[in-house]
Amino acid sequence: MRSKMKVMRKVIASINVSLDSYMSGPNCELDWHFERWGPDLAQSFGEQLSAADTILLGRVTYCAMARYWPQKAQDLSFPREDIAFADMMNNYTKIVFTKTLTASAWGNSKLVKGNLQREICKLKQQPGKDMIIYGSGKLITSMVEHGGLIDEYVLWVHPVILGEGKPLFKCLSNNLDMKLVKTNTFRSGVVMLTYQPQPAMMEN
């Protein structure tokens, strides 16, 4: 009897951070990220997104992106490699974990209210490519606390100290030990660090 190992979809958290680990300024400022954008970063972000087919988001990031991406796809002054990225952002299925939003503000979106762990496990078992989370600090922290929901963390560390802002993890009950898997450096000084969580210790 042969059994086939089903390869489950991965959840990848891809996060722009300052050197002091803020995802944005205190009022969601991202100027420090846009200032350091370039063709090499665009290519890397594009490659990462094209390995996925679904974007998981929390409400705040979703609403901000819904205001930004639809208009970018029409923007003729937008660089070509960025238009391809905008197309993926607009065409991919967005799954938004929210208890308060009742109507979607962006095409190809699905609002999910149910149990986070159950929903993520269900999604992982469905056929498809990997799923990517952008921003969404609260959602990421919840998923870390549930354990085992995020398979990879990609941190794009920008060469700037902000001093204040929205932190990467909002408080964890346990340390999150990880294994460094890959690093990459970009012209503007951004460093990409890819980690996988260490498997949890089995307790008797």
Added chain:
Amino acid sequence: MQLSVDGFVAGPAGETDWQQCNRDAALKDYIRYLKDEPGCEVIEYGSSNFDVSLIREGQIDEYYFFIYPTAIGKGTAIFQSIGSKKNLRLVNTRSFECGVVMLFYKPE
């Protein structure tokens, strides 16, 4: 500066047990080499020193950040009193077997 991946130099009660790379000889040698370099004053920012006035005043020539592959969620975030945003220029990076990444910056 030895940082958790989420930007803390120590836990809320000063915990630094997560800074564990005791068996990584290359990392220990590198840190020792940096500290021993003649002709320069090395300031270690950590759980017992988080006076960032020199950073704020632009008196630091080189920054070495050792990012440990652990997120601790809360602790001493020493850059809170930095004042305004500080841009740096990446000079070099290095990864170690134990998963620590060294990021070397100079002020812009």
